[in-house]
Amino acid sequence: MARAIALRQAVHPSARETAFNLERVFPMAQRLIAAGPKAPILARLASDFDSVRLLRGIESCNRQGVGQVDWLIK
Secondary structure (H helix, E strand, C coil): CCCCCCCCCCCCCCCCCHHHHHHHHHHHHHHHHHCCCCCCEEEEECHHHCCHHHHHHHHHCCCCCCCCEEEEEC
């Protein structure tokens, strides 16, 4: 079952808060799946969101014992 959590409104699209939102959302999602079935988390990013900073931030979420975060760039 897919779930969307803590998303901001797309009224004013901006990449300024992307890193902050990912730092907040991934740990929250990992806590949610820790209580249930273990499933990977997939971050689907547009090609203009493929900065090294964002990808390193996503990779830093992958620790032993928490849900795996993978990414896909379209």
